[in-house]
Amino acid sequence: MQRFIVLRLLQGLLAVFAISLIVFSLSRVAGDPLAAILDDESGKEQIELLRKQWGLDEPLHVQYFTYMKRLLTGDLGTSFKWDRPVAELIIERLPATLQLSAFALIVTGAIAFPIGVLSAVKKDSWFDTGGKMFAILGQSAPTFAVGLILMWIFAVQLGWLPTSGKGGVKHMLLPGFALGYYNVAAIMRLTRSSMLDVLDAEYVKLARIKGIPEWKIIWKHCFRNALIGPLTYFSLIFAILITGSVVIETVFAWPGLGLMVIEAINSKDHITVQAVVMLFALLYVAINIITDVTYAYVDPRIRYG
């Protein structure tokens, strides 16, 4: 087990290193970062000064090492666009993204588990078919389309909810659901199939013979065991949340990291882009490792595979 964890950590480190290299080189290829903030009137000397100040006159690999050294000491650089330390910006924006993602996760669980369980219990009924359609639709609709259609129905036509911005729970309902829908589809399918497996198990038959009420069998005996399947997909769910949050924050003008990274990309603020993408990648790799290790703990076959 220890060997597995160490191996997995090393792999993760390698991945993070490769990603940092890719992100760094790509954002430097993207064009002169100074071009975005200077106009024609800035003098040549001024440009040279800035270039030197930001270390842009050094060779690329030197820039990379300086960047990594700073990164490891927690200095993420200063954003061109906002003219503030990126670390500060991230700390300011991260809570909004986390809040929305957590809400989306809760929504996902609250919808996906009950429907998944009931679909399995009432297999092949109209409820099951309806659930399946709901899931297939969720996996076929891009997040921005779901967000905009929901916004149009509930905010514009019915006027029940605000169209955009950050505020109370009301502001979170539409973006939260739009962000969670894709995952609802995936988790629903997984819950249904693992519930179907569990419902056939011997101990469930025994519980029935003992005369335990059916609802208790379903929710206490079966559901708990069926949970393992969907939970192991957590890294996938997390990845979808990250990419989804970039889109949904743009659609609903939600002031989080996703919106920030889009704004930064549009204004060629490569320091901010690097920092945010690296943060997302780091989180993603970490969640991946945690998921794998948990899974290996639960299912020993993985460790030796």
Add this chain to the structure above:
Amino acid sequence: MAAVTTSPEVTGVDTQQRAGRVAKVVRAIRELPLIPLVVLIFLLVIPAIFANQLAPHNQRIGVLDDAKLPPFWVSESFESRTVVQRADKDRLDVEIGLTNAQRKVERGEATILSGGEDGTVDPGDTLRFQANKGGSMEYPLGTDKQGRDILSRIMHGARISLMVSSLAILLGGGLGTLLGMMAAYRGGKTDAIIMRIVDIKLAFPSILLALVLVAAIGAGFTTVIVVIAVLLWARYARVVRGEALAIKQQDFIDRARVSGASNARIMMRHIFPNLVNTVVVLATLEVGHVIILESTLSFLGAGIPAPTPAWGVMVADGRDLITTAWWIFLFPCLAIVLTVLSMNLLGDWLRDKLDPKLRNV
């Protein structure tokens, strides 16, 4: 006598056989996922091929006078608002600013309902004007803010979607298949290196990678295809490697080697044909995914650049007008959802037919 008794029997068997054959064909057609196929043919394939002939209007140049016309079933509607000196931004549904109101009356677009006895517009008057022009069959699905026909743009958008997805899958799938086969066949170091790269690639959220890539190379048709291909290849490599490893174990590969076939020949003539089903099913399953990726990138402004009528671009165009002109964003949204939905249903069906093992992928 004998001939008389046998001939009806023979024809009976014959018709039975024919009936059996007909039934088989009927069953085969019935088993086809008809609705998704019909939707795909009419929404994606036909418009994509015949966009130039079928589209009623130019997809890039609109008529400004016809801007923001609703779809044909929406009739014109009128609104009454109170004229105020300066309209409050949050109350635009009940108020209208004085200057704006005067302009509307001068142009004859509005009538004064009450308080306009003196013939001029004053604050406090009620103004009645046309809120929406009526739709017509001239533009069946309405027009956007530049007066371009939505239907024509959706048709040309289908062409973009089809082209991007087929080219990206061809490129990404081809690369992935090749690398997956190499990894399985060569084994050892080649395998280790390729699979490590796959792991790294899969350990990175795809949209973000795409955004950074597009920001680096600059948005455009070729960029989008390359970027999506870069996102796709890893999954192919992983699945194909698994399949190819199993095929490599079989006897006929050893026999081919004994009979002197070269490595390239074994890969192309003996391993690849056994992978075709898997590759085709994966490709079908990926089309929907690619259309979603492309439209998301275009929506975020990092995909197909603006004047080209990609569906994602059209949705982005209509986003700001969601309160006043819903048809601009809604129809391209529906086009994406319906196409991807049908493609996914078709892919599921094909997988169950050709390669049920892939169900867990």
